[in-house]
Amino acid sequence: MSDxxxxxxxxxxxxxxxxxxxxxxxxxxxxxxxxxxxxxxALILRAVRNRGVVDIxxxxxxxxxxxxxxxxxxxxAWKAFDHVRGSQRTVHRIMSALASAANGGYELRKALLLIxxxxxxxxxxxNAIKATLEGELVYVVDGCPIHENPINLLxxxxxxxxEALAIELGMNDPExxxxxxxxxxxxxEPCKHCWKKVMIESNEGGVxxxxxxxxxxxxxxxxxxxxxxxxxxxxxxxxEGGCSLVETLKQGSRGVVDLPxxxxxxxxxxGETLQIDALINATEDRTVPDLTSCGDNxxxxxxxxxxxxxxxxxxxxxxxNGQKDPKKFTRRMNIHSVPYITARVxxxxxxxEFVAGLIKKPHFDPNAFGLAxxxxxxxxxxxxxxxxxxxxxxxxxxxxxxxxxxxxxSSGSYGGYGTYSTPSTPAQWTEKELSELMKASNxxxxxxxxREGMFGLDLPFMLAFVGSLADQAMRGxxxxxxxxxxxxxxxxxxxxxxxxxxxxxxxxNGLTDQDKKLVETLLSTWMKKPKDTSxxxxxxxxxxxxxxxxxxxxxxxxxxxxxxxxxxxxxxxHARHYGNGLTKFRLPGTAKDIDVDTGFLDLVxxxxxxxxxxxxxxxxxxxxxxxxxxxxxxxxxLPSEDADKEIDWTTLPELKQAIEDYLNADIAKKVExxxxxxxxxxxxxxxxxxxxxxxxxxxxxxxxxxxxxxxEYAKELKLWAKAQD
Numbered sequence: 001m002s003d004x005x006x007x008x009x010x011x012x013x014x015x016x017x018x019x020x021x022x023x024x025x026x027x028x029x030x031x032x033x034x035x036x037x038x039x040x041x042a043l044i045l046r047a048v049r050n051r052g053v054v055d056i057x058x059x060x061x062x063x064x065x066x067x068x069x070x071x072x073x074x075x076x077a078w079k080a081f082d083h084v085r086g087s088q089r090t091v092h093r094i095m096s097a098l099a100s101a102a103n104g105g106y107e108l109r110k111a112l113l114l115i116x117x118x119x120x121x122x123x124x125x126x127n128a129i130k131a132t133l134e135g136e137l138v139y140v141v142d143g144c145p146i147h148e149n150p151i152n153l154l155x156x157x158x159x160x161x162x163e164a165l166a167i168e169l170g171m172n173d174p175e176x177x178x179x180x181x182x183x184x185x186x187x188x189e190p191c192k193h194c195w196k197k198v199m200i201e202s203n204e205g206g207v208x209x210x211x212x213x214x215x216x217x218x219x220x221x222x223x224x225x226x227x228x229x230x231x232x233x234x235x236x237x238x239x240e241g242g243c244s245l246v247e248t249l250k251q252g253s254r255g256v257v258d259l260p261x262x263x264x265x266x267x268x269x270x271g272e273t274l275q276i277d278a279l280i281n282a283t284e285d286r287t288v289p290d291l292t293s294c295g296d297n298x299x300x301x302x303x304x305x306x307x308x309x310x311x312x313x314x315x316x317x318x319x320x321n322g323q324k325d326p327k328k329f330t331r332r333m334n335i336h337s338v339p340y341i342t343a344r345v346x347x348x349x350x351x352x353e354f355v356a357g358l359i360k361k362p363h364f365d366p367n368a369f370g371l372a373x374x375x376x377x378x379x380x381x382x383x384x385x386x387x388x389x390x391x392x393x394x395x396x397x398x399x400x401x402x403x404x405x406x407x408x409x410s411s412g413s414y415g416g417y418g419t420y421s422t423p424s425t426p427a428q429w430t431e432k433e434l435s436e437l438m439k440a441s442n443x444x445x446x447x448x449x450x451r452e453g454m455f456g457l458d459l460p461f462m463l464a465f466v467g468s469l470a471d472q473a474m475r476g477x478x479x480x481x482x483x484x485x486x487x488x489x490x491x492x493x494x495x496x497x498x499x500x501x502x503x504x505x506x507x508x509n510g511l512t513d514q515d516k517k518l519v520e521t522l523l524s525t526w527m528k529k530p531k532d533t534s535x536x537x538x539x540x541x542x543x544x545x546x547x548x549x550x551x552x553x554x555x556x557x558x559x560x561x562x563x564x565x566x567x568x569x570x571x572x573x574h575a576r577h578y579g580n581g582l583t584k585f586r587l588p589g590t591a592k593d594i595d596v597d598t599g600f601l602d603l604v605x606x607x608x609x610x611x612x613x614x615x616x617x618x619x620x621x622x623x624x625x626x627x628x629x630x631x632x633x634x635x636x637x638l639p640s641e642d643a644d645k646e647i648d649w650t651t652l653p654e655l656k657q658a659i660e661d662y663l664n665a666d667i668a669k670k671v672e673x674x675x676x677x678x679x680x681x682x683x684x685x686x687x688x689x690x691x692x693x694x695x696x697x698x699x700x701x702x703x704x705x706x707x708x709x710x711x712e713y714a715k716e717l718k719l720w721a722k723a724q725d
Contacts, residue, residue, distance in 0.1 A: 065398030086341030116338030119459030188302025339453025380456030568649035579622020
């Protein structure tokens with residue numbers, strides 16, 4: 001093959017027309033593939049499902065927890081919408097509505113209305129649906145202005161003819177599959193143009209000659225691809241002299257019609273009606289006016305499309321207030337609020353993708369984006385009594401940890417958590433309580449305005465902040481110690497910049513009372529700047545300290561995972577026999593009897609805040625195997641040796657916390673010894689440990705600048721020795 005032919009091969013496009021056939025061949029295919037008679041919602045549903053769900057195992061480790069949380073809640077992460085970060089719960093509701101419409105439910109006669117604030121993802125969701133339909137194949141009647149499905153023409157036949165046809169096709173028994181009658185129930189009435197194609201033989205000089213023996217077999221069918229450049233995928237924006245809504249609906253039939261600013265309608269002239277009124281018949285009757293032959297008994301055309309409207313809450317309310325009969329629109333809309341992102345890892349991905357698109361960009365401390373995302377997500381979540389704001393952010397992120405119950409003195413919503421304190425002997429949230437909390441987060445709401453995540457720091461605000469911060473870093477001076485390094489935004493630099501941005505934002509003109517309350521709460525509770533090293537910082541810096549401490553301890557203990565797993569296995573083995581009242585047991589795989597190591601069990605249980613004589617000690621130790629078995633049953637697997645391989649030291653949150661506390665205290669001594677001295681004064685063993693730690697930090701995305709700043713911060717606070725909530 002020549003070079004030119006290879007180039008041409010790489011530039012080959014799929015043809016718009018995939019096949020041409022007669023009506024009999026269409027019916028033959030219908031018998032084998034009843035989905036070719038699908039309504040537009042059914043086609044969209046199938047297209048999304050065919051693209052599959054995200055493979056959790058192939059995702060980055062820090063995203064898997066969130067996706068596994070969704071999976072446990074039976075919320076798929078569809079690939080078609082994966083780029084719309086954090087939209088999985090909204091998509092789940094949309095897919096449920098599409099499934100009902102595809103089944104012939106009343107949702108088939110409703111438009112889909114997406115309501116949300118700026119940057120919440122309304123347009124991205126609509127665009128994802130449109131992109132999913134690009135290239136999908138549909139069958140159309142040749143020359144039909146509405147590109148109608150050939151099955152519509154079967155409605156020209158009598159009941160007796162349809163029954164005979166169903167028997168002939170083998171589509172008359174519901175127990176054997178979809179019947180012809182079921183398909184016809186959601187089919188539209190054939191348009192006048194297709195009727196003429198069947199019934200009229202010729203029309204010359206105004207003289208109409210009708211077929212003496214009209215037959216659907218004479219109708220030609222084309223299999224075509226949907227595309228926004230031809231038909232089946234359209235977007236309507238009302239502009240003077242632009243395409244009318246009716247024409248846009250006709251062009252979008254068989255696929256999707258997107259109305260990005262549905263409520264931004266222009267006032268009609270005298271004697272005119274609003275174009276948006278075309279939605280009344282387009283939804284409930286699934287028809288549009290036939291304007292191609294006005295005055296000639298024009299009638300209507302069948303519409304087979306998913307109509308997607310977009311609006312913010314204020315515009316929607318104003319639109320309804322301007323209607324004499326608002327219900328004529330509300331009852332024809334399947335309304336879905338689109339909240340802002342409520343998962344930290346998804347918000348962080350948006351920031352990273354945004355910065356990756358910048359031509360010139362600084363380096364960012366690997367914690368920087370996560371901290372900004374924590375603040376943004378935290379500002380959008382509603383308060384829960386007894387649950388700290390940071391804990392809720394982490395739970396929604398799919399993290400597994402021991403969740404302490406907080407004593408709150410005031411509560412609120414949208415970042416308005418007020419003040420809270422940790423009891424001296426904090427209780428814990430039980431697995432059942434946390435499960436109920438997560439179920440409630442995905443429950444139906446009576447008023448879509450109240451859905452969690454509808455208010456808070458919006459994405460455009462955060463992206464503008466990140467972009468401005470990146471620009472400032474690029475224009476700033478070089479680091480004196482590392483003049484050859486790229487500029488870097490450190491984690492503390494991110495926190496300071498966020499605080500300064502909120503301080504400036506609170507003086508912005510036009511802020512609502514709700515906005516002002518949000519900013520005040522964020523500054524006082526989340527962004528509080530500590531006066532000195534002994535002062536308690538705000539929630540965000542406190543979270544940074546927790547993250548940095550664990551990173552330091554992990555870096556200075558490369559065998560952390562192995563040691564933790566060994567401790568877990570030992571605890572599981574000895575606790576099992578202790579719980580059964582034994583003092584000795586046979587070591588598995590040997591003939592050796594050993595003592596139950598109560599000293600080791602007591603040491604670990606100190607991290608669980610259990611006293612040796614407490615009755616809960618024996619109960620907990622004896623329940624380890626039962627807890628693991630319950631987990632394997634809940635995951636759909638029977639307890640076995642194979643299932644046991646999936647269990648590790650992080651499986652049981654309370655025990656995981658105790659093991660971490662023990663190991664961290666031990667590693668902290670090593671870190672204290674190494675970081676207390678200058679590098680040149682370290683012995684060879686400690687130098688190797690420091691070099692290995694630096695290599696670990698670099699592997700996790702640190703540069704020399706943010707590594708140095710992180711260590712300076714940690715040394716100043718002796719962070720490795722501090723207990724973190």
